[in-house]
Amino acid sequence: MLNYTAHADWSNLTLAVNGPISVGHGEILFRLQCTFVRVNEQRRQSVCCFNRGDEQREVKTMGPILLGVLGCSLVLSVQAMYSSSDDVIELTPSNFNREVIQSDSLWLVEFYAPWCGHCQNLAPEWKKAATALKGVVKVGAVDADQHKSLGGQYGVRGFPTIKIFGVNKNKPEEYQGGRSSQAIVDGAMNALRTLVKERLSGKSGGSSYNKQHSTGGSKKDVVELTDDNFDETVLRSDDVWMVEFFAPWCGHCKNLEPEWAAAATAVKEQTKGKVRLGAVDATVHQAVSSRYGVRGFPTIKIFRKGEEPEDYQGGRSRGDIIEKAMDLFSDNAPGPELLEILNEDILKKTCEDSQLCIIAVLPHILDTGAAGRNGYLDVMMKMADKYKKKLWGWLWTEAGAQMELEASLGIGGFGYPAMAAINARKMKFALLRGSFSETGIHEFLRELSVGRGSTATLGGGVMPKINTVEAWDGKDGQSFF
Numbered sequence: 001m002l003n004y005t006a007h008a009d010w011s012n013l014t015l016a017v018n019g020p021i022s023v024g025h026g027e028i029l030f031r032l033q034c035t036f037v038r039v040n041e042q043r044r045q046s047v048c049c050f051n052r053g054d055e056q057r058e059v060k061t062m063g064p065i066l067l068g069v070l071g072c073s074l075v076l077s078v079q080a081m082y083s084s085s086d087d088v089i090e091l092t093p094s095n096f097n098r099e100v101i102q103s104d105s106l107w108l109v110e111f112y113a114p115w116c117g118h119c120q121n122l123a124p125e126w127k128k129a130a131t132a133l134k135g136v137v138k139v140g141a142v143d144a145d146q147h148k149s150l151g152g153q154y155g156v157r158g159f160p161t162i163k164i165f166g167v168n169k170n171k172p173e174e175y176q177g178g179r180s181s182q183a184i185v186d187g188a189m190n191a192l193r194t195l196v197k198e199r200l201s202g203k204s205g206g207s208s209y210n211k212q213h214s215t216g217g218s219k220k221d222v223v224e225l226t227d228d229n230f231d232e233t234v235l236r237s238d239d240v241w242m243v244e245f246f247a248p249w250c251g252h253c254k255n256l257e258p259e260w261a262a263a264a265t266a267v268k269e270q271t272k273g274k275v276r277l278g279a280v281d282a283t284v285h286q287a288v289s290s291r292y293g294v295r296g297f298p299t300i301k302i303f304r305k306g307e308e309p310e311d312y313q314g315g316r317s318r319g320d321i322i323e324k325a326m327d328l329f330s331d332n333a334p335g336p337e338l339l340e341i342l343n344e345d346i347l348k349k350t351c352e353d354s355q356l357c358i359i360a361v362l363p364h365i366l367d368t369g370a371a372g373r374n375g376y377l378d379v380m381m382k383m384a385d386k387y388k389k390k391l392w393g394w395l396w397t398e399a400g401a402q403m404e405l406e407a408s409l410g411i412g413g414f415g416y417p418a419m420a421a422i423n424a425r426k427m428k429f430a431l432l433r434g435s436f437s438e439t440g441i442h443e444f445l446r447e448l449s450v451g452r453g454s455t456a457t458l459g460g461g462v463m464p465k466i467n468t469v470e471a472w473d474g475k476d477g478q479s480f481f
Contacts, residue, residue, distance in 0.1 A: 012420070079210075081114055086127050087139065088127055091142045093319055100140065100165050100169065101169045106166050107188075108164070109164075109172070110139075112160045114143065115355050116355075118159065118191075126415075129188070137188045137192055139188075144156050149330070153322055154238070154270070155270065161174075220259060222279050226280070226285050233278070234303050235305070240276070242324070242325060242328075245282045245299040248281065248283065250298065252298055252316075259316060259318040260318075262318040263277060263318040264276075267322055275328050275332075285429075328391060335386075336384050336391075344466040346396065347405075347463065351422055354392050355392065357419075358394050358445070361398075364416075365398065376396075380396065383445065398470075402467060409429055418431070430448060431456075
């Protein structure tokens with residue numbers, strides 16, 4: 001029998017685990033020791049022991065207790081907003097195409113992040129709607145924080161985002177209705193009526209999978225590459241390329257063809273052409289194939305401008321190919337927008353839609369001039385780009401423009417430039433203690449990324465009042481004296 005023990009007092013909890021323990025569909029063998037802080041006082045207990053047979057039930061019981069990690073020799077975090085007992089179907093890159101795209105059913109899919117407060121509020125309503133629609137409309141959920149490539153594939157920028165996969169599965173519609181279970185059910189039934197009407201009018205309204213298999217998909221979106229056009233089209237392009245080297249007689253190449261074509265269409269749409277898929281008949285265009293050492297078929301290589309090509313080692317389904325392409329797109333996508341805090345809406349939307357919002361309070365324009373301010377903004381933009389995969393929000397304001405914000409962060413009156421990271425869901429913040437430089441900010445954000453660093457409660461436990469101000473005109477300030 002495997003024993004798991006946990007010892008807790010009023011303020012902290014130490015957990016020691018000796019494996020193996022089930023994780024998803026597999027097992028891992030390990031020893032884990034952690035100290036957790038902020039025990040939920042309504043559910044406190046001194047000792048908890050349970051065996052493997054009770055593992056699933058007890059893990060769920062302990063889950064709400066552990067709200068923060070002070071230190072771990074190994075961190076194992078499992079955040080599940082939905083479980084197998086719900087009627088909400090958990091979707092991942094490995095099953096999304098099979099369950100949703102290849103299905104003839106109407107699907108409502110929520111893209112969420114476990115840390116998102118709005119997603120947590122939606123969860124019980126989403127479960128009720130899934131139960132009510134069972135057998136009529138499929139209801140699913142994607143942890144887009146964990147599966148960023150799948151969220152990126154469908155243009156997800158905030159949470160929760162709900163998409164309706166109906167008449168054209170490759171172009172889902174955005175759900176714009178209310179967030180109650182009744183509103184969700186009503187929206188689903190309206191979409192279902194639309195789907196039925198489309199089918200009656202002769203449109204398939206189902207999966208385009210079979211059609212793509214029989215026709216090879218949208219072959220026009222796979223760029224035909226040759227010895228003559230390869231350098232100009234691929235090597236001199238600013239776009240990222242995934243190139244298949246094939247032989248017409250190769251059975252594996254024939255199996256890959258419809259998947260490659262379908263992926264090419266999806267990737268072109270989702271990346272706005274920034275990631276492209278091409279194909280080289282290596283039996284005809286032997287010069288370029290030989291240059292890159294192609295010996296077997298199909299061979300897939302990734303080309304980025306100015307870099308050595310990389311072998312693609314992933315799966316050969318359209319889902320696998322799309323997932324890799326979206327990862328490549330994220331790597332090369334521009335960083336998040338850096339916004340000046342001009343009104344309450346900008347602060348509220350940025351902070352509520354992001355796990356963290358990074359806010360800088362810069363010196364008054366009279367103290368730095370335009371050149372000095374732009375220098376600070378350049379540093380912020382570099383850091384925003386460096387951490388762009390975190391999907392954090394980035395904001396700035398001038399010293400004295402938002403005094404209540406400064407007061408709530410304990411900044412007010414001196415020490416500019418200053419920087420804070422706010423978690424709007426928890427109403428917690430952390431202050432930059434080092435230099436306002438690339439090195440100093442990187443150290444600050446790296447500590448936050450791994451859950452370290454000192455935090456405090458935002459003044460009053462609520463977001464401060466924000467003044468409406470005019471945007472900086474990009475010029476030096478003018479003194480009245």
